[in-house]
Amino acid sequence: MIFPKSMSEYSLASLPFGVLDLPHELLKIIMIHVDDSSIIAIRSTCTFLREESKDRFLALYFTDIEIKMCKKSLQKLLSFSDEPHLVSQIKSLVFAIPVHYYFPHHLDLITEALSGLSQHGKAISFGVASEQENHLDLKLHVGDMMYLLRLLRSRLVEARELMNVPSWKIIIRTRDFRNDSGQFVYWCLIDLRRFIGLEARNITTTQAILVEIHDGCGQPTREINISKKTSRTMQAVCINLNCDVVKPDMSIEALDELEVLSHGATRAALDSLVLKQSTIRKYSLRHVLNRARLENLGLEDVRIRDFDGKNYIPGDWLETFEDLIIYDFFDSLKSCRLTNLFNDDGEVFVEGTWEFTATPGSITVTDAIRTLISKVKYARSLRELASEAHQPA
Incomplete structure (x- = not known):
């Protein structure tokens, strides 16, 4: 059986060869090997395929999470604490720092989210990342990132949850590192x-x-x-x-x-x-x-x-x-x-x-x-x- 490269053009449920009639084990294999870009389209096809593609979807979008430092995103992160099947997929959680970021807003919300995730006993790497590539002052931006990372660490220490952090991640993004970083x-x-x-x-x-x-x-x-x-x-x-x-x-x-x-x-x-x-x-x-x-x-x-x-x-x-x-x-x-x-x-x-x-x-x-x-x-x-x-x- 040959599948097209992209399955987003039409519904899998309506294919002439009756894909929903295939053995369950074969459907699982198809979901493993289907193109990443097609997962969302497959999940929107029907309830059955949505459930069959669940593991692949979680592995794609919940393994390494990079989250913006805004109230809406942090509240969504906090809601993950009540979903053990989501938390079990997370391997790393990185907070994206914007260019103009002088003090960590919503620090209590961040702390609550970290505490909620840590309650599941899952080892999760935490870190910070540049949200954008354009920086007026890369040195200042890196300083902001390190300041937040130290705060995250101190909050985890206070909550006695530091042992479940296998690594600290620092992701710096620039347009041109040689020019943005100045002379040295x-x-x-x-x-x-x-x-x-x-x-x-x-x-x-x-x-x-x-x-x-x-x-x-x-x-x-x-x-x-x-x-x-x-x-x-x-x-x-x-x-x-x-x-x-x-x-x-x-x-x-x-x-x-x-x-x-x-x-x-x-x-x-x-x-x-x-x-x-x-x-x-x-x-x-x-x-x-x-x-x-x-x-x-x-x-x-x-x-x-x-x-x-x-x-x-x-x-x-x-x-x-x-x-x-x-x-x-x-x-x-x-x-x-x-x-x-x-x-x-x-x-x-x-x-x-x-x-x-x-x-x-x-x-x-x-x-x-x-x-x-x-x-x-x-x-x-x-x-x-x-x-x-x-x-x-």
């Missing part, structure tokens, strides 16, 4: 840094802080996931973090989201960092290694750039690792995993995966990296000799 992301996200630094000491080993930065200019979503390893140590997994290139007007920016991890309270506890699909400045890695004293480092598909005082220029992973070795920045490492590290000009430092974990009595990570550096130098010298040999006399 360090200052733009300073309230976010403070929240991460202070909250890192409070979260349990089952909780996490999830940050997403959505860039409206087409850049991939930046992601930072911070979680506890032990009661005293944390790990961070970062994806699509970037230092910026020169702007079209030739002014220089030094945006590097690794600064988000540099808050004093954070760096003291951060002992594991994994960085993926990112472009960073040469000295950012040195900065994090120096301040955090990492024990575990992972770099996957990461490019390095240098700065000559006026422009960003391609960096060299070989020079970067040599520099880190000289100043003993690898001495605290117990394990290191490097995957596909290339320079902007295509020069290879690691192709595939290089991994080393120190064990008692074995060589250290620093010694292993020294050996890797020697191999890279040797391979490059062979390529240079081969290139010279093929050049005409």
Whole structure:
């Protein structure tokens, strides 16, 4: 039996092959695989199909909820407390913060809604998000978001319901992150840094802080996931973090989201960092290694750039690792995993995966990296000799 891509054009109940006469199990399978955009149309067809598509509908629209900070929406959220089947579907609840938001209105209503949801014992991630992309002052907007998030946390602490929060979510949306954030992301996200630094000491080993930065200019979503390893140590997994290139007007920016991890309270506890699909400045890695004293480092598909005082220029992973070795920045490492590290000009430092974990009595990570550096130098010298040999006399 072949279904059209969209079933919204006509009623399923009136189809000539008698879809309502199909076995119940087959209807369930159809509801699972039908196109997402058709669920609403199917539910409006008849009472029977409305009931059959209920599970799919709840999974689509009640798993990750983003709710506006207005009285009508919050009252609707409060009504969910009396619907256990709805609460059971919710995995995360994020409050959308508008551009002009100076103080959290309806705070009592928010507290009542959170308390009602928590009574069901369901683990729900809470957070804040940008309602819009256009911000006159992104720094101020992020500050408003962090202020509300701290209030939400304090209300949950007062109600002794914090243990049912597996993670805090922070979703920042901008039209153009590079331009909206001004000259330094360090200052733009300073309230976010403070929240991460202070909250890192409070979260349990089952909780996490999830940050997403959505860039409206087409850049991939930046992601930072911070979680506890032990009661005293944390790990961070970062994806699509970037230092910026020169702007079209030739002014220089030094945006590097690794600064988000540099808050004093954070760096003291951060002992594991994994960085993926990112472009960073040469000295950012040195900065994090120096301040955090990492024990575990992972770099996957990461490019390095240098700065000559006026422009960003391609960096060299070989020079970067040599520099880190000289100043003993690898001495605290117990394990290191490097995957596909290339320079902007295509020069290879690691192709595939290089991994080393120190064990008692074995060589250290620093010694292993020294050996890797020697191999890279040797391979490059062979390529240079081969290139010279093929050049005409």
